[in-house]
Amino acid sequence: MVAQVIDGKAFAAKVRAQVADQVAKLKEENGITPGLAVVLVGEDPASQVYVRSKGKMTVEVGMNSYEHKLDVDTSEEDLLALVEKLNNDPAVHGILVQLPLPKHLNEDLVINSIDPAKDVDGFHISNVGLLGTGQKSMVPCTPLGCLMMLRDHHGSLSGMDAVVIGRSNIVGKPMAQLLLGDSCTVTIAHSRTKDLPDVVRRADIVVAAVGRPEMVPGDWIKEGATVIDVGINRIERDGKNKLVGDVDYASAAARAGAITPVPGGVGPMTIACLLANTLTACCRANKLPEPEGLTA
Numbered sequence: 001m002v003a004q005v006i007d008g009k010a011f012a013a014k015v016r017a018q019v020a021d022q023v024a025k026l027k028e029e030n031g032i033t034p035g036l037a038v039v040l041v042g043e044d045p046a047s048q049v050y051v052r053s054k055g056k057m058t059v060e061v062g063m064n065s066y067e068h069k070l071d072v073d074t075s076e077e078d079l080l081a082l083v084e085k086l087n088n089d090p091a092v093h094g095i096l097v098q099l100p101l102p103k104h105l106n107e108d109l110v111i112n113s114i115d116p117a118k119d120v121d122g123f124h125i126s127n128v129g130l131l132g133t134g135q136k137s138m139v140p141c142t143p144l145g146c147l148m149m150l151r152d153h154h155g156s157l158s159g160m161d162a163v164v165i166g167r168s169n170i171v172g173k174p175m176a177q178l179l180l181g182d183s184c185t186v187t188i189a190h191s192r193t194k195d196l197p198d199v200v201r202r203a204d205i206v207v208a209a210v211g212r213p214e215m216v217p218g219d220w221i222k223e224g225a226t227v228i229d230v231g232i233n234r235i236e237r238d239g240k241n242k243l244v245g246d247v248d249y250a251s252a253a254a255r256a257g258a259i260t261p262v263p264g265g266v267g268p269m270t271i272a273c274l275l276a277n278t279l280t281a282c283c284r285a286n287k288l289p290e291p292e293g294l295t296a
């Protein structure tokens, strides 16, 4: 079997076009422009690239982008004061603090200081609780992007056996909640899981989010399964820098029914879903109907 490639880059472009249409409608019919504030602390090179990309795409879909770049040694007090200012700014509908934060800052404290209605990352404990209890929430962007691609590929996910490898708060746990919400039978596997290869071999859907380059070999994949690779790992091979996922792409593609590549799979969907979440937050803030197909 040769897997169908799920093209996240093309899918993300479609999502962004949908967002842009809705933003144009909001402006024309209601005179409202959604605004996204992104806060970056320090100079982590990858974070700088992601933040630049977020700002550019925010403007491309017709939203207002507010970038706040703070020194690496910014105090927690100053960061919390900025978040509070953004919480109270009516032009800002979405707030995102780029992660990881420098070590001296308490990530949980900072995330939980964001107004949950503006928490377009969906990381605030209120949103985590709402998602976990099946209520309307802001949904974390990377898992939302994975869910959109799975729904697009399969239609209904009901009754499918899904394994999520990785238990992070940002990807693994919310991904499992979303799959459960779509009536999958869900296993969360991690570094202590016994017989991991056998657990993965049972799954119709494999979501790999462990952050270990090419950890999942093709012979763990059930014939015809759908593989969603969340990993973004920079490695050196044959003297060259390369970006690889958590799945060994070549061997997994030989067994899977469908697979996301790295790059060009889940990554671009993360930013597209951030824009979708900002639009959703803006509609909710203004008590307007939410755009269809852009939330879980």
Ligand SMILES: Nc1nc2c(c(=O)[nH]1)N[C@@H](CN(C=O)c1ccc(C(=O)N[C@@H](CCC(=O)O)C(=O)O)cc1)CN2
Residues within 6 Å of the ligand: 050, 096, 097, 098, 099, 100, 121, 141, 142, 232, 243, 262, 263, 264, 265, 266, 267, 268, 269, 270, 271
């Ligand atoms: N506050 C947040 N911080 C972080 C998040 C997040 O969702 N919210 N996720 C990641 C980083 N991230 C967005 O912030 C992100 C990662 C990767 C991509 C992407 O498009 N990747 C490309 C490859 C790009 C490259 O060459 O490096 C791909 O996979 O094709 C977008 C966004 C951690 N922090």
